[in-house]
Amino acid sequence: MVKLLIGHKGSGKTKRMIDLANHAVDTAKGSIIFINKNARLIYDLDYKIRVICMEDFPHVTNEDEYIGFLFGILSSDNDIETIFLDGIMSHRDFALEILPSFIEKIKVISKDSGIDFVLSVSAELEEMIGVNFDNIEVLN
Numbered sequence: 813m814v815k816l817l818i819g820h821k822g823s824g825k826t827k828r829m830i831d832l833a834n835h836a837v838d839t840a841k842g843s844i845i846f847i848n849k850n851a852r853l854i855y856d857l858d859y860k861i862r863v864i865c866m867e868d869f870p871h872v873t874n875e876d877e878y879i880g881f882l883f884g885i886l887s888s889d890n891d892i893e894t895i896f897l898d899g900i901m902s903h904r905d906f907a908l909e910i911l912p913s914f915i916e917k918i919k920v921i922s923k924d925s926g927i928d929f930v931l932s933v934s935a936e937l938e939e940m941i942g943v944n945f946d947n948i949e950v951l952n
Contacts, residue, residue: 813922813928813929813947813949814915814918814919814922814928814929814930814931814947814948814949815928815929815930815931815948815949815950815951816915816930816931816932816933816948816949816950816951817829817930817931817932817933817951817952818932818933818935818936818937818940818950818952819934819935819936819952820934820935820936821934825898825899825932825934825952826853826898826899826932828932828951828952829846829896829898829930829932830853830856830857832896832930832951833846833857833858833861833894833896833930834857834858834861836893836894837858837860837861840893840894841891841893842891842892842893843862843889843891843892843893844860844861844862844892844893844894844896845861845862845864845885845889845892845894845895845896846861846862846863846864846895846896846898847864847866847895847896847897847898848863848864848865848866848898848899849865849866849867849898849899849902849903850865850866850867851863851865851867853898864885866903869881872903873905874905875905875906875910875913875914875917878903878906878914879914879917879921882895882921883921886921886925886927892925892927893927893928894927894928894929894930895927895928895929895930896929896930896931897929897930897931897932898932899932899934900914900931900932900933901933901934901935902934908935908939908940908941911933911935911940911942911943912940912941912942912943912944915931915943915944915948916944918931919947919948923947930951937950
């Protein structure tokens with residue numbers, strides 16, 4: 813399942829994602845991954861959550877490289893239950909124009925692997941032109 817938290821910067825998406833991730837750890841039977849732009853949230857998240865800071869991977873610069881990066885994470889841990897992608901629009905070369913393609917790829921990965929994805933997107937619903945919301949849960 814793919815879940816989206818949407819809203820402009822400062823609308824509380826990151827805090828909600830942190831709460832969701834920390835709550836997910838309480839009931840998780842597998843691994844929880846939290847991907848963020850930098851390390852500033854590391855102390856807000858439960859120690860059992862694997863935090864990945866994209867600043868540590870400067871060569872992941874576009875949609876295809878990001879999808880490949882996700883496959884690398886998936887191949888290193890067969891017990892992943894949920895991946896949180898915070899602030900996807902703040903990662904390199906992500907714009908609203910590629911969001912529909914990226915989300916479709918995430919939906920396929922989720923379906924094929926049985927992993928839940930929770931993404932925060934700095935945009936309003938009406939700005940997400942071309943995104944197919946079938947099989948997506950909007951959390952706000």
